[in-house]
Amino acid sequence: MPQSVDRALDVLDAVAAATGPVPAKALARRLGCGLSTVYELLGALTDRGHLTRTPAGYVLGYRVPALHRAFQQQMRMGDEVQELLTRAHRTAGVDTYFSTYRDGDIAVLAGATTTHPTGGFGTGQDAHGYATAHGKVLLAALPRAARLRYLAASGMRAITPRTITSAERLDVQLRRVRHEGVAVEVEECVPGVACVAVPVPSSEGLAAVSAALPLDDFRRRGAQVTETLRAVAAEAAKWRGVSDISRLTDG
Missing domain, CATH: 1.10.10.10 (Winged helix-like DNA-binding domain superfamily/Winged helix DNA-binding domain)
Known part of the structure; x- marks a missing residue:
């Protein structure tokens, strides 16, 4: 350059x-x-x-902003997803996000958050997908070879004492994610914060919706937040051309 x-x-x-x-x-x-x-x-x-x-x-x-709108259009992400995230944010009272995987990168494309996001996330590339709930959902859906390429490129440094830094340990967790259709991350990115994510598979690429909330709050109503995300994923899957939101690619 x-x-x-x-x-x-x-x-x-x-x-x-x-x-x-x-x-x-x-x-x-x-x-x-x-x-x-x-x-x-x-x-x-x-x-x-x-x-x-x-x-x-x-x-x-x-x-x-015009560049960002063009980027969203190229990623086939219409206004509907922002409306869904905003509705979930209001209903569940948690920060919500929409993320995708494309060409070896994981990125957060949209979010509905408070002025100071709980998880410290923002839109843009996520270089630590191995430690985020939405990243785990997307990595779980990749073929193993593609997943290993991502991990080799990103590395697996410890962001907090709870971050998983072993590809073998991560694989065990991702098998559970594929089986259960949900990923949970507890203090792997930010102390005192938990995140949950569910997949939104489609013919246009891998996607996930996620939420970040204080750990104590997650312990009280994590199941409720997860069901809210599943509802968002079901709606998002409709306009992304998939009706089976539980489908994930075996790795």
Whole structure:
């Protein structure tokens, strides 16, 4: 990749990761490059609508939501899934997510959450699918060879003391996921947080719906949340062209 393109993407990523406007000087320090170079990159990104300049610094531009909508369309994800997630969020009072597997990557495509998500998740690529409930559902549905390729690429580092870091131990858990049609993750990603996920298989690729909630809350009503997710999965499967939501690929 040409260095200028690489640095432009670094600038975009840095602004996206910030909690507020980022001044050009702060970006130059963060990226370790000259201020004139940063201004040149900022100008190009601003002209194309990827960034917007404010008195306090740079923020994401109005082109970004359009890119996200285009991405969702390419992933065959209509407005229906967001409506389903929002309804489940209101009904169960938990953060809900829709995730998929495509070409070796696991990604969260949509979510309905509070201002501060319980599990710390957001939309985008999930590099730790081996430790998330939605990731376990998607990995369980993969052929073993594809699953091992994913794990080799991602690694299995310990995120918390409870993270499973052995492919053999994970395989045992994934067999249970295939049999039961549900995956549960307890404090493998975030201490004090549990997640549950169920599959939404379709002809358009592997998908899952999941929820994250405080561990104490999960112990009280995990079964109820799971049934809410199954209802969401059943509805999602209809518009994704599958009526049997229990079908998973043997691995």
